[in-house]
Amino acid sequence: MAYDAIETPFGKTDRIVGGSATYVAYAASNFVQPIQQISIVGNDFEESIMDDLKSRGVEIEGVEMVADKPSFFWSGKYHLDMNSRDTLVTDLNVLADFDPKVPESYQGAEFLMLGNLMPSLQKSVIQQLRTRPKLIVLDTMNFWMEIAMDDLKEVLTMVDVLMVNDSEARQLSGEFSLVKAAKKIQEMGPKFIIIKKGEHGALLFNDNHVFFAPALPLEDVFDPTGAGDTFAGGFIGHLAKTKDISFANMKTAIIVGSAMASFCVEKFGPTRLQQITKAEIDERIQQFVNLVQFDIDLV
């Protein structure tokens, strides 16, 4: 949970709440409650945001509040294609000392979403849970492949689902073909690989099965910040709601995640997620159904 300052071709925003855990919580709480949050924030984190999250069923006992330091801060600027961005500022602040503690009340959690963070901290959370969750989903990024590959490889052996983007899948596997990359990564631990391709959708691999979910074609992507985390929140939220971790249900969960991500990019930061209604979510999911459904007669 953090603050971001974002510049896109459409405008810029001063400090706005962000952080992968924030987006995951906002997205997932539409489908399942409580969300048991683990994170760290500083003395600048707005009480109103915590209150908003609590009102959505997000428990914050696992959120450490540090009195004498500010929250993690990131500032970045997106290029015109919105697929690449430059980081302008990264202030670790409270994150430098983060040592996540799983509260006793969180024990027994059935679904664990590990947002993008140092792999050793992701591992620590898994190890603190006395009963292994029914499903563990891990998000990560190229940065950790460059500075903590050994830790990342270790935590990969402990999880069920890995989420990465296409270039990260290639980097992790050393394979250019995403089909081959997914096969190699499955040998590293996770049985399910989700490869996110931004505006080009997402692929889910498991054994020899593959599923493809498109991204909704949008007139404008206003701000892609948090889209991947929002996708993750919708994905695990749907699975936790239905308690069904079959491949068939993961396909549906990816559509739900894609729908949530399509809202996220409409406004700066989590602004759009804070306004979303159940009816809007249902309508958006129906748009995905319309987007890909076709009839064919194999005769």
Add this chain to the structure above:
Amino acid sequence: MAYDAIETPFGKTDRIVGGSATYVAYAASNFVQPIQQISIVGNDFEESIMDDLKSRGVEIEGVEMVADKPSFFWSGKYHLDMNSRDTLVTDLNVLADFDPKVPESYQGAEFLMLGNLMPSLQKSVIQQLRTRPKLIVLDTMNFWMEIAMDDLKEVLTMVDVLMVNDSEARQLSGEFSLVKAAKKIQEMGPKFIIIKKGEHGALLFNDNHVFFAPALPLEDVFDPTGAGDTFAGGFIGHLAKTKDISFANMKTAIIVGSAMASFCVEKFGPTRLQQITKAEIDERIQQFVNLVQFDIDLV
């Protein structure tokens, strides 16, 4: 109809038969016969290829055979990502004087596929048909936007479906968003816009409707030459077979085209298309169904 010499990261081939009309005919003839071909070839064009096409129901009365010049020749080299390529040689040869003549026996054709070629020649074929076909599909490329934009704009007013890739849609419309690009291009004439995104699939736009078809995730793309033309052939072949030009049936036609294109890239040139069976096509289409189908309960 032409010859290509192709180099990819996986190997290279000497002169191999190519040309957009060749790929369209190979693909479409799996679904509907006869195919009434209009093209031009030189004194080097192999009799065995013509015989092969004829055995598949391709009529060649509209194929002009020039005795004293070789066929159009193109040579190119693909980069590692297979999405970009360098042209090494372009020898127009017979194509320099091509003036397509629609044979009397082709009059009354209901479905017209205009492969990628000089827009003025595409227009000429439309004008020679005394009864307007039920559906006219146009393929084009950035090259014609650069040297013959006025002709291209004129022919756009005469067709129903335009096929372009994503960068060409942006170039033609001046819009970066593909949704906005499709809207602008619809105002230029064609009511249906198909935007091909290579390994990222294809989009179909009509009014406010949009459909997305993925490309099949493949372990290796061996040679992408002709994939777009093969897609076009499968698309129009399905529509001509079913004689249904509704949006719903175009969605199915795009899946059929995508399936055919996924075969094309497996071997050099049209080699794979020359070996394909009905059972293989059905199985491949079923893979597309599996790739995108999901169940969701909006409650």
